[in-house]
Amino acid sequence: MPLSTRPAAPGSLSDRAYVLIRNKILRGEFALGAPLSRRNLAAELEMSFVPISEAMQRLEAEGLVESRPRVGTRVRVPTPQDLRDRYIIREALETQSARLFCEKASSAEREEMRRMAARLDEMSERWTGGEDDPDFVFSVQSFHLSLHMRIAECTGCGPLCELIEKNQVLAINWLYDMAAGYQLPPGFHQPLIELLAGNDPDAADAAMRKHVRSGMQEILAAISERYGAGGGGLQGPEVLGEAVGAALWRSRYRRSADIASRSRRR
Amino acid sequence: MPLSTRPAAPGSLSDRAYVLIRNKILRGEFALGAPLSRRNLAAELEMSFVPISEAMQRLEAEGLVESRPRVGTRVRVPTPQDLRDRYIIREALETQSARLFCEKASSAEREEMRRMAARLDEMSERWTGGEDDPDFVFSVQSFHLSLHMRIAECTGCGPLCELIEKNQVLAINWLYDMAAGYQLPPGFHQPLIELLAGNDPDAADAAMRKHVRSGMQEILAAISERYGAGGGGLQGPEVLGEAVGAALWRSRYRRSADIASRSRRR
DNA sequence: TGCAATAAATTGCTATTTCAGTATATTTCA
DNA sequence: TGAAATATACTGAAATAGCAATTTATTGCA
Numbered sequence: 001m002p003l004s005t006r007p008a009a010p011g012s013l014s015d016r017a018y019v020l021i022r023n024k025i026l027r028g029e030f031a032l033g034a035p036l037s038r039r040n041l042a043a044e045l046e047m048s049f050v051p052i053s054e055a056m057q058r059l060e061a062e063g064l065v066e067s068r069p070r071v072g073t074r075v076r077v078p079t080p081q082d083l084r085d086r087y088i089i090r091e092a093l094e095t096q097s098a099r100l101f102c103e104k105a106s107s108a109e110r111e112e113m114r115r116m117a118a119r120l121d122e123m124s125e126r127w128t129g130g131e132d133d134p135d136f137v138f139s140v141q142s143f144h145l146s147l148h149m150r151i152a153e154c155t156g157c158g159p160l161c162e163l164i165e166k167n168q169v170l171a172i173n174w175l176y177d178m179a180a181g182y183q184l185p186p187g188f189h190q191p192l193i194e195l196l197a198g199n200d201p202d203a204a205d206a207a208m209r210k211h212v213r214s215g216m217q218e219i220l221a222a223i224s225e226r227y228g229a230g231g232g233g234l235q236g237p238e239v240l241g242e243a244v245g246a247a248l249w250r251s252r253y254r255r256s257a258d259i260a261s262r263s264r265r266r
Numbered sequence: 267m268p269l270s271t272r273p274a275a276p277g278s279l280s281d282r283a284y285v286l287i288r289n290k291i292l293r294g295e296f297a298l299g300a301p302l303s304r305r306n307l308a309a310e311l312e313m314s315f316v317p318i319s320e321a322m323q324r325l326e327a328e329g330l331v332e333s334r335p336r337v338g339t340r341v342r343v344p345t346p347q348d349l350r351d352r353y354i355i356r357e358a359l360e361t362q363s364a365r366l367f368c369e370k371a372s373s374a375e376r377e378e379m380r381r382m383a384a385r386l387d388e389m390s391e392r393w394t395g396g397e398d399d400p401d402f403v404f405s406v407q408s409f410h411l412s413l414h415m416r417i418a419e420c421t422g423c424g425p426l427c428e429l430i431e432k433n434q435v436l437a438i439n440w441l442y443d444m445a446a447g448y449q450l451p452p453g454f455h456q457p458l459i460e461l462l463a464g465n466d467p468d469a470a471d472a473a474m475r476k477h478v479r480s481g482m483q484e485i486l487a488a489i490s491e492r493y494g495a496g497g498g499g500l501q502g503p504e505v506l507g508e509a510v511g512a513a514l515w516r517s518r519y520r521r522s523a524d525i526a527s528r529s530r531r532r
Numbered sequence: 533t534g535c536a537a538t539a540a541a542t543t544g545c546t547a548t549t550t551c552a553g554t555a556t557a558t559t560t561c562a
Numbered sequence: 563t564g565a566a567a568t569a570t571a572c573t574g575a576a577a578t579a580g581c582a583a584t585t586t587a588t589t590g591c592a
Binding site (some may be wrong): 303304305315319322333334335337338339429 | 569572574
Binding site for chain 3 (some may be wrong): 563564565566567568569570571572573574575576577578579580581582583584585586587588589590591592
């Protein structure tokens with residue numbers, strides 16, 4: 001059992017830094033557009049500059065942060081165009097996932113998916129759409145994600161799973177921070193799963209495509225409703241992301257000067 | 267104009283290291299399974315350990331190299347299963363690409379694709395299938411890749427392009443090193459492009475799916491033909507990759523001991 | 533008061549050094 | 563002769579220190 005000094009340190013420092021920073025971003029602890037100083041992070045996470053930089057590099061490659069060469073790094077503020085691009089990718093990956101599931105899943109796996117879909121639809125019926133308990137909303141969204149991931153796992157294609165998961169991450173982040181009012185339509189998943197569990201891959205593909213597209217429409221509508229700037233639909237507010245981001249680039253020297261000075265004194 | 271000391275250095279050292287090493291792998295200068303010592307690479311490329319390590323990290327994330335924590339890094343030897351997984355991803359991305367092209371491409375872009383397809387089919391007719399000039403084979407493969415990339419570019423979805431390009435890289439490498447005998451069937455692309463340039467997205471999707479699957483069958487057949495181990499088709503040789511790789515892990519202390527000693531003397 | 537030039541501070545980037553883990557080569561003992 | 567133990571060399575990971583580029587704050591001048 002690990003002692004108190006260094007409890008449970010699996011993987012390298014870079015890996016731990018990556019996971020820690022990633023979770024803080026996803027949970028909103030680091031807000032959209034917030035500046036991320038590598039030095040301050042190194043002091044906070046009690047490690048050196050190099051593993052932090054490596055973690056940042058990975059996060060940048062995944063699109064969660066953006067960095068300008070000698071200026072700074074910040075949590076990326078996705079534009080509506082980013083969201084649309086993500087959904088194009090998601091549609092590509094998940095229709096393939098649905099197709100392969102339909103072709104190759106075992107009967108036990110098909111039955112498992114039916115149960116998951118029923119449970120998810122039951123959860124979203126209890127979702128009033130008003131100001132629900134954030135933990136409840138979080139649990140529904142998590143279960144929603146794991147349902148889609150389970151479909152992908154049943155295809156037996158590991159890289160496909162990884163791509164789907166990576167691609168979903170930013171979308172979920174956006175969802176939480178900007179369009180928290182979004183709610184899953186009731187009875188959204190059981191018809192989908194019925195087609196995936198059938199024996200027509202083309203029908204499974206088409207059903208998943210419709211499912212993903214409808215989800216994107218819902219979210220874009222929720223965003224438009226909250227942040228105005230033109231009617232709903234696909235032509236959402238283009239300027240939102242950059243407006244927020246530009247304002248946030250400026251506030252650099254604000255947080256934790258004490259940590260910086262403390263680390264310098266060593 | 268840059269002086270002779272440091273000529274034309276765009277991007278960071280990490281970026282340059284990434285591009286240089288990546289190209290050497292793709293061109294076969296670093297063979298499949300070859301050990302890549304970060305220290306020797308640093309000496310060869312005349313830079314330090316850190317940017318090399320960052321480049322290696324990116325290459326590992328993309329699947330071009332694999333690294334064991336305190337053992338070493340080598341060029342990844344893809345297994346037939348890797349190849350199949352790549353083609354699953356490729357099918358997902360390129361059917362989406364075809365669908366979007368069919369929906370959104372301008373008439374000028376459709377005409378451009380027709381010209382490219384005609385030229386590519388013409389090139390592959392001149393391909394005898396025997397021992398052709400390697401430069402010619404390279405140029406055909408490059409043009410083939412750029413045709414598919416051009417389709418993706420016309421969709422206007424940047425991330426889709428990036429994913430397709432990243433996904434193709436390893437497949438191309440495999441193609442060159444292990445299945446060089448593969449040749450494009452004549453008249454392979456013009457019928458495809460005709461459907462992409464039509465007005466039925468579903469037909470474009472289906473045509474691209476058929477195209478990609480047929481390409482995978484061809485390559486797997488070419489591999490089976492060269493490396494035996496059972497009949498052709500999908501059940502190719504599972505053991506090939508690891509057999510080659512395991513043998514190559516062992517030969518570590520072989521190359522460029524002079525460089526290592528020279529760098530130590532500084 | 534307004535604007536340009538300068539100074540200070542912070543950033544990401546790179547080099548160098550040190551550390552810790554693994555594999556190979558050598559030695560030692562039965 | 564063979565197997566176990568040791569020694570050596572090499573590996574990637576991490577810490578530290580310093581550099582170069584950029585932005586912000588300050589100052590000087592009109």
